[in-house]
């Protein structure tokens with residue numbers, strides 16, 4: 162047996178595991194947990210069962226081409242690659258390069274994400290690339306960039322949390338979404354200092370029971386007001402850290418003015434959180450010797466998500482938490498490579514190393530590494546929602562390539578997305594299973610799964626880690642590096658297109674040199690030697706586990722306190738309810754992977770809505786019966802779980818299900834003006850019993 166030390170294919174905690182396979186790499190592969198600072202040997206059920214997917218019979222093993230009758234037929238690689246290249250050349254000739262779009266993913270390795278950004282710009286020559294990370298951490302990223310001049314999920318190693326006495330968790334449910342994370346909250350729980358803000362009594366909120374802390378249950382979408390209210394108390398009661406604010410920040414006066422009118426009683430009237438609780442929160446945070454503020458998707462996936470994350474950062478800065486040992490602010494990245502996936506050029510406005518695509522010096526540097534003229538690098542594209550909306554419209558995108566996303570399940574307002582994809586001349590989807598998006602494709606390209614490839618990922622702490630190959634891929638499947646090289650050759654593209662992930666990494670490292678996310682001191686060999694590798698890791702350095710200790714990344718070294726205002730979001734009227742969406746323990750994202758593992762799927766094979774008993778009674782809805790959620794965008798029928806865990810004015814749906822059970826039939830494609838994050842966590846719906854249903 163041979164063993165490979167690697168990391169889980171799923172979330173950003175990137176728990177360490179060892180995969181043991183037969184010497185010839187044949188299946189089955191065994192999974193065991195491995196000691197590592199984030200998981201300390203623990204894995205959640207998704208990690209334990211991850212290798213099952215390697216052996217699935219419905220794995221894609223040959224390219225597929227859509228037939229006139231709508232069915233798929235297997236095709237040779239030459240056939241599909243020629244057809245894709247021909248389409249690119251024809252469309253480019255007829256409509257210009259922006260007739261072609263690329264949609265990437267935060268699950269891709271750094272090497273693939275880097276190569277995809279380069280492929281879009283200098284092989285396809287389009288400016289239109291963006292990715293599903295836009296749906297994930299973009300609001301927190303925009304807020305951190307604005308405040309600190311740099312965005313890394315956690316600017317400190319996760320293990321720092323262990324000794325905290327207070328942790329304020331805003332809209333994250335890591336008890337379900339990153340179970341091994343919970344061990345890092347034990348210190349705060351022991352001190353009675355775990356504070357969880359969530360309209361739902363989530364698994365994580367429950368961890369604050371029995372003296373371990375507090376669950377604060379605001380009206381959905383009012384977190385910004387709540388944070389302004391806490392900041393009001395911090396300033397009014399002079400609980401803020403005056404020296405820190407003077408020495409390390411700018412913008413205090415404007416923030417003081419912006420929170421002046423958010424006295425506790427007014428904040429209570431908007432958020433539903435009692436005024437005494439708001440005061441107690443401010444006092445607890447200010448009185449702690451070791452406090453952390455963390456945000457998750459619950460507060461970020463809103464049209465005011467950037468401002469809400471900004472308000473959380475303002476609070477952390479007022480209290481002097483950021484960059485100080487034993488305290489901090491951070492956001493939890495989501496996808497396996499949610500962090501690295503956006504540092505190397507998949508984002509519509511960025512080049513490798515987190516460079517702005519509009520920065521002439523950055524363009525010149527990257528152009529040198531790519532072997533092209535800076536003028537040959539296109540300008541900024543458009544963010545994910547806008548990219549999807551351009552599909553098939555006049556003068557818009559005619560061909561879309563999707564790598565690592567299942568947009569007809571996970572994008573907002575999915576009936577529009579489905580219609581848009583249907584209007585394309587050519588949809589090309591790379592995946593290892595026939596996802597719902599792949600089912601709509603004209604061409605499906607079978608690619609490798611995590612345990613079949615080498616590469617690197619960057620976890621929620623900005624730590625760069627190695628993914629290692631443990632199993633032989635099925636004959637017929639190809640690496641995405643190979644697909645890009647083949648297409649680049651057919652398109653006569655400049656540049657080098659290596660198949661070797663370690664060579665691609667070296668090029669990425671050079672391209673990132675001097676950028677904010679500088680990987681230039683890193684290589685596969687260095688990572689294999691066991692080096693701790695938190696970026697920025699410039700050549701000659703030993704990395705940066707702790708950011709902002711001495712200075713922030715703005716030119717003057719100071720953080721920006723940014724005054725933000727609470728604007729009214731769409732709120733329910735009459736008998737309408739707020740719909741919030743989120744995740745379940747055993748499903749992952751659009752479910753392509755986890756719906757295929759019996760142990761993960763069987764607990765919740767169908768969509769179940771959470772509804773408060775009073776709300777159910779008012780509508781004549783019995784526990785376990787079926788209900789209909791409806792708004793202007795769509796209709797979803799679901800089984801109902803009647804539970805006091807949710808506010809009476811709110812209904813919760815998981816978004817892991819496809820087709821008629823997709824929660825995103827109801828969500829809106831309106832986006833945040835700073836981050837272009839859609840409003841996943843707040844929609845208005847009516848809820849009724851389905852007549853005749855048991």
Ligand SMILES: Nc1nc2c(c(=O)[nH]1)N[C@H]1C(S)=C(S)[C@@H](COP(=O)(O)OP(=O)(O)OC[C@H]3O[C@@H](n4cnc5c(=O)[nH]c(N)nc54)[C@H](O)[C@@H]3O)O[C@H]1N2
Pocket residue numbers: 172173297331332333334335337338339358359360361363380381382383384457458459460494495496741742743744745746747748749750751842843
């Ligand atoms: N099991 C599992 N784990 C995962 C994933 C998965 O799909 N399944 N996905 C991974 C990814 S990509 C991500 S981004 C992370 C996400 O991880 P989390 O951010 O923890 O996940 P969510 O369940 O989307 O949202 C967290 C909580 O936000 C709450 N919420 C909803 N609306 C509001 C609001 O207006 N205010 C507040 N304060 N809270 C609100 C929800 O009730 C929910 O409990 O998880 C990662 N881990």
Ligand SMILES: Nc1nc2c(c(=O)[nH]1)N[C@H]1C(S)=C(S)[C@@H](COP(=O)(O)OP(=O)(O)OC[C@H]3O[C@@H](n4cnc5c(=O)[nH]c(N)nc54)[C@H](O)[C@@H]3O)O[C@H]1N2
Pocket residue numbers: 266267268269270293294296297298458462495496563564565566567568570571572591592593594596608609641742743744749750751752753754816824825828841842
């Ligand atoms: N309503 C609602 N919607 C949401 C959210 C929410 O909270 N509520 N959360 C949003 C968030 S945070 C996220 S991150 C998105 C995620 O949404 P999706 O983009 O749909 O995420 P996945 O299901 O992980 O899709 C990844 C697809 O790529 C495939 N895949 C995995 N690895 C690779 C690879 O290396 N190469 C290729 N080519 N394919 C690969 C998988 O099989 C899968 O089909 O959903 C967003 N949508």
Ligand code: SF4
Pocket residue numbers: 169170171172173174175176200203204205206207208209338339340341
């Ligand atoms: S917490 Fe995340 S990384 Fe860890 S085993 Fe579960 S899915 Fe994998």
Ligand SMILES: [Mo]
Pocket residue numbers: 296297298495496499
């Ligand atoms: Mo995410």
